[in-house]
Amino acid sequence: MKQQDIEDLRQLIEFLKLHGVAEFDVDRGDLKIRLKFNPQESGSASLSDLARLLQSAPQSVAQAAAASTPAAQAGGAAGAAAEPASVEAGLHMVKSPIVGTFYGSPSPGAAPFVAPGDYVEKGQVIAIIEAMKLMNEIEADVSGEVVKCLVSNGQAIEFGQPLFSVRPA
């Protein structure tokens, strides 16, 4: 199940509980869902607790940082705390092993290391992350086809943030 599906499902279940539904079936195109609540549980209370609140309302993380960094561009992709909702199943995420600033090409104006559709070998340099004035080469940790670059040039990157999605070969 993908992140977005779980979110959709959460809303669905909360909606069903709110309306006192005990069982639920749906068959719509390729989507079929059948649900049945526990009789004693269905009316239960604390849907929301602080732990879940924290999970559902994560911090601005690297985006906020990026926004306040002059060098950073308006980031397109989400931080590690909120992985892209549209990731297809079966894709591998190349994540940042360090904190720093992302560069997709070896030098300003040069061609990017990789572009969507490229095939990369495990160990191939696919980006640079600048940290403490050092340029750290980031290698692909899997071989396969680059599907998407999830961050922008100059964007602030936190530990574990997905950089590329790759379809493993």
Next chain:
Amino acid sequence: MKQQDIEDLRQLIEFLKLHGVAEFDVDRGDLKIRLKFNPQESGSASLSDLARLLQSAPQSVAQAAAASTPAAQAGGAAGAAAEPASVEAGLHMVKSPIVGTFYGSPSPGAAPFVAPGDYVEKGQVIAIIEAMKLMNEIEADVSGEVVKCLVSNGQAIEFGQPLFSVRPA
């Protein structure tokens, strides 16, 4: 199964359990999931919260009060907050409508109003509760056979505390 799938599944299961779902089927493209929780498992989560803690560890209520009242005897029955666990089904509880001190007989040394095995009529005086120097007659609110007197002579009684168990006629 890949690491990410296992993680996703774990989240899904925790999520379903949290919402008390008993069974769950999904069929979407190549993804089919069917889930059914054990009845005893589905209610899991935080068994202990402060509310339940309060319920399971109630105050000493009238007993504590009784213990510190010179006139009071060591009470046998439990307070209103913890009704006797051994009450037979079908028994009616005559509860105290006021706060005060219980007396089972019209005057010291006199025979009790009622004893176990007696038949009482609805409206019959079955006890006295002294409050603010006033002797308040307590009437049976049901007709039937007195099974047990749940409090002792001179015991401090709180509002709603069971005084007698009666098998309704």
Next chain:
Amino acid sequence: MFRKVMVANRGEIALRVLNACRELGIRTVAVYSEADRNSLHVRFADEAICIGPPRAADSYLNVPAVISAAEIADVEAIHPGYGLLSENANFAEVCRASNIKFIGPPPEVTRLMGEKEKARQAMKKAKVPILPGSDGVLATAEEARAWAEKVGYPVILKAKAGGGGRGMRIVREAEDLPNLFHAAFTEAANAFGNGELYMEKYIERPRHIEFQVLADEHGNVASLFERECSIQRRHQKLIEEAPSLQVSAKMREEIGRTLTKCMGEIGYQNAGTVEFLMDSSRQLYFIEMNTRIQVEHPVTEAITGVDLVKAQLRIAAGEKLDAILPAKLEMRGHAIECRINAEHPQRFTPSAGKIAVFNVPGGNGVRVDTALYAEGVIPPYYDSLIAKLIAYGVDRAEAIAKMERALSQFIVQGIDTSIPLHEAIFKDAAFKAGEFDTGYVERFLERSPS
């Protein structure tokens, strides 16, 4: 000191009093209605007695039930908290007759202060400034005009028999008086079958300022300075602070001295609060006295270092003020309190129910008084106050900064609370500048619609 005390109240103030007792080594007895069985004031008392069904009239306001509970628990004294039985002189009399010490002033004093005109006259006699007005009923428009000259415009005409605004007219100029007098008279006569009117000075945009007093049972009285309580909605205070920016050191000293003398004269005992309106020229006018501990007492505790509830207990046990108060009573810093209510922050509809999430702020200079907790329930039978959040800083700016920080960390889910309203007010420039009066909240709500 007492061996055992009953707290005849519920919610945060019951817990507040229980804590004070406990810290003084006094055994505590709570009373509760069936709706409050799982309340913290029940849980944290040494003993607890159920006194009736949920409705307050049948439990917390039920004098025989409370007294019976006190008797079976064999307590020496009852602390009434605020609200409920706290200003009920009859209850205090029954306590006296039952040989139970009522922690508050004698019933005679409570009764005197409960009758508005008598209280006014007692204060006037002691030279406490009162709201000027006609001494009684005005027979004619001419008589009204003579009084208005004396009192000074604007004045307000009020129906002797009335209330709720009927038979009430604000008169700003002499030439309007005859017409307004007759209109008010007619309206009052129609509404109440009695057209009699009296007159008071009308204060435009008043502030609500109150003074805390403590009096022992040996004739000693102390003033613990003022609180500013102008942030209120329909006479319900929302935010209180101490000291007031509007009270000068000289005024504080003068009013304090006058009140000390006055309380001595009327034989006041225990804690009390003297409420004033302040007009735009910073003149104070007595309106009423509350003969009990006040909801907003923590702001005074913060700036004086005096524990007011412990002081109440010690006074009732016969101690003298000089043993209770520091040698030199002085103010330090600034304190603000927010009353967190379970109600919709714009519509003000009460929000009873179960609390799902309850994260209470803490840290330096933050105090929270509450009897609620995660998964605790707010019953629909009582008032909507669920917590008091008090911030203390070296000055008002720091107290405000702390309050803003604390409000943002006070997370309540499952019910509506007034927290968003408090947060909005603390962002408001007029509030920050101290520019407000008792009409502030209504105007604030008008200019910032939901």
Next chain:
Amino acid sequence: MFRKVMVANRGEIALRVLNACRELGIRTVAVYSEADRNSLHVRFADEAICIGPPRAADSYLNVPAVISAAEIADVEAIHPGYGLLSENANFAEVCRASNIKFIGPPPEVTRLMGEKEKARQAMKKAKVPILPGSDGVLATAEEARAWAEKVGYPVILKAKAGGGGRGMRIVREAEDLPNLFHAAFTEAANAFGNGELYMEKYIERPRHIEFQVLADEHGNVASLFERECSIQRRHQKLIEEAPSLQVSAKMREEIGRTLTKCMGEIGYQNAGTVEFLMDSSRQLYFIEMNTRIQVEHPVTEAITGVDLVKAQLRIAAGEKLDAILPAKLEMRGHAIECRINAEHPQRFTPSAGKIAVFNVPGGNGVRVDTALYAEGVIPPYYDSLIAKLIAYGVDRAEAIAKMERALSQFIVQGIDTSIPLHEAIFKDAAFKAGEFDTGYVERFLERSPS
């Protein structure tokens, strides 16, 4: 003042620093490991950056990760809290090289105080009383005997190369010295391949007393009096209080004056704590200096009214002490802190896991510093401190009474906590009487087995 500050820490101290920043109008950046994603210090910061996996060495102690985070967040300063990188002079140097203000003393001072013998000499030079001992290695038993005469029995022999008790002997009388010297030498030589020994005065049943200092960056220093921290287990403090019953006004003033001079001489800046042992005749001996904010700083805040973390920020921003401190620095009342740890109250095994119930006490004079909440998780990677409970009263008796009341209302379920141990200690007559030393807890546990 800074526009934006990063807090390079986690848990309650991270939240404490964030709160101080927020109240000063500074934008805040939190860093966190993957284990702390749902922590309150992350939730309540303006920005938060994940800097590594759960292990502290890979995240909170990872200097490049912390500095990189500071750079991408574009902060002007880093507050290190306590522990972690707070006394790492290299980190402070990297901050300086990166043009980020490290909120603490300059790296040179941190390094000086980090080397025990150098710190001792610096203190000795400034006339701070230090623990007497041999100035270096003792060649023979005869030389040891001469030093022992000078220092006064009892003395302790310690292996220069060693630790963990090996090569260590307490010598109570002169006649025992030769044998014990040779035994220690042999043991040290066997254990470490180096038998060299030195000598220190041995303090029987010492108390742990520490002084809080603040120094600005303009050469001004202030002593904020002492804390009593003798209630500890294996050098982990459990209960701290201020003031100490053992420190007279005269001693407080003298030590304060000496330290003020000393800190000026060594060029100290920002907040620091000078730790002493006190012997049974109330003599103090310097042992070490902590060049950071201390866990137990709230007790000093309570009695002085000075916000120490705000003071740190303001000092680092260049403000002078006379703008930060009140005109007349004085103590008022008594404060006690309990460190609530997630550990078994008798076996002291750490108790990581999910908190089910978390009811935090509040009310008058009670402060709680915590970053935990109901359903929050204590990860197994870090220290076990989950909350600090601070009680403040007019005197020690009131502070103790408040603490006992607050401990009984601090309800944590789902994990083990040290609360039952704290409750037991507060019931102990010796503790109440102030009769304790650093061996108190071990003896207490022996006489009150689980």
